[in-house]
Amino acid sequence: AQTVTQSQPEMSVQEAETVTLSCTYDTSESDYYLFWYKQPPSRQMILVIRQEAYKQQNATENRFSVNFQKAAKSFSLKISDSQLGDAAMYFCAYTDYGNKLVFGAGTILRVKS
Amino acid sequence: ETGVTQTPRHLVMGMTNKKSLKCEQHLGHNAMYWYKQSAKKPLELMFVYSLEERVENNSVPSRFSPECPNSSHLFLHLHTLQPEDSALYLCASSQEGLATSTNTEAFFGQGTRLTVV
Numbered sequence: 001a002q003t004v005t006q007s008q009p010e011m012s013v014q015e016a017e018t019v020t021l022s023c024t025y026d027t028s029e030s031d032y033y034l035f036w037y038k039q040p041p042s043r044q045m046i047l048v049i050r051q052e053a054y055k056q057q058n059a060t061e062n063r064f065s066v067n068f069q070k071a072a073k074s075f076s077l078k079i080s081d082s083q084l085g086d087a088a089m090y091f092c093a094y095t096d097y098g099n100k101l102v103f104g105a106g107t108i109l110r111v112k113s
Numbered sequence: 114e115t116g117v118t119q120t121p122r123h124l125v126m127g128m129t130n131k132k133s134l135k136c137e138q139h140l141g142h143n144a145m146y147w148y149k150q151s152a153k154k155p156l157e158l159m160f161v162y163s164l165e166e167r168v169e170n171n172s173v174p175s176r177f178s179p180e181c182p183n184s185s186h187l188f189l190h191l192h193t194l195q196p197e198d199s200a201l202y203l204c205a206s207s208q209e210g211l212a213t214s215t216n217t218e219a220f221f222g223q224g225t226r227l228t229v230v
Contacts, residue, residue, distance in 0.1 A: 004155070035218070043201065045221035091156065100169060101146070101205075101219055103156035 002027045004094050006104035013082045014112050020067075021077045021107050023092030029053075032096040034068065034075045039106070040088040048090070051075065079109075087111045116140040119204050119222035127230055128194060134225045136187040136204030143208060145187040146219065147179060150201040162187060194229045201226050 003026045013019035025034070036048040051059045051068050058066050063083075067076045079086055092104040117138045126132050136145065147159040161169035162181040176198075178190040187204055205219040 009153075037221075043203075043224045043226075045203065045205070045219075047218045050218065100158055100161065102158070103148075105153065105155045 002029075002094055002096070002100075002102050004092050004102050004104040006092055006107050008107045009105070010108045010110070012110045012112060013079070013086075015082055015084060017082055018078060018080045019082055019109065021079075021090050021092075021109065023075045023077070023104055025073050025075065025092070025094050027073070027094065027096065029096045032094060034066075035093040035095075035101075036064070036066070036075075036077045037091045037093055037103075038086075038088045039091065040085075045091070049077065082111050084111050084113060117204060117206055117220050117222040119202075119225050121225060122223065123226045123228075125228045125230060126191065126194065128196075130194075131190070131192040133191065134189040134202055134204075134227075136189075136206075136222055138185055138204075138206040138220070138222075140206060140220060141208070142206035142220070143184050144206060145181060145184075146205040146207075147187065147189050148203040148205065150203055150224070152200075156203070160189075191227075194227075196229050199227055199229045 005024045032053045034051045038046045038048050049059050049061045049064050051066055058068050063080045065078045089106045089108050091106045094102045120135045144163045146161050149157045149159055158171050159173045160179040165181050176193050180188040201224045203224045204222040207219045
């Protein structure tokens with residue numbers, strides 16, 4: 001069974017600084033997708049970024065980028081120029097060619113002004 | 114707003130009550146999901162409906178009963194719940210399977226905060 005592990009229950013970053021959230025996963029599949037979702041206090045889950053496993057190039061979305069290491073089964077999220085609005089719970093998620101989106105336990109990100 | 118609406122936002126129920134959670138999406142998606150979010154635990158997938166047929170049931174107790182009358186609506190019927198069932202219940206929708214299109218993503222509702230007393 002696929003599993004997703006986020007080893008950092010909580011992280012803090014100073015406004016305008018950079019922070020990296022860690023995620024590892026376990027799968028025997030070669031084709032799959034990885035996601036980072038953000039859940040602010042409003043509870044609305046929002047997709048931040050996605051990565052296709054067959055792509056070697058790391059995905060980027062404005063201030064958000066990933067470091068995808070397929071051999072190591074690692075998928076970290078880097079947030080540059082952190083803003084107060086980035087404070088939220090961040091979930092790493094995995095899916096292959098089924099309908100199952102498997103989530104990690106989440107990392108709470110606090111942004112200090 | 115992501116296009117997925119859940120009602121009610123908050124629900125307090127006794128262990129002998131029967132209640133239902135409702136999820137509605139108008140995104141044209143044909144797959145809908147129920148997730149349970151408990152404190153300090155990973156999000157747990159409960160049920161998946163694809164084209165109105167249940168395709169996944171992750172060993173969820175029978176006191177949770179899903180219903181998908183059409184592709185836009187998903188219900189979770191609750192009866193004789195236990196205090197440990199208190200959690201945030203999230204509904205999501207997507208087009209087809211999550212990994213069948215490079216643009217597919219799951220859209221989530223804001224959840225129902227359920228407290229069982």
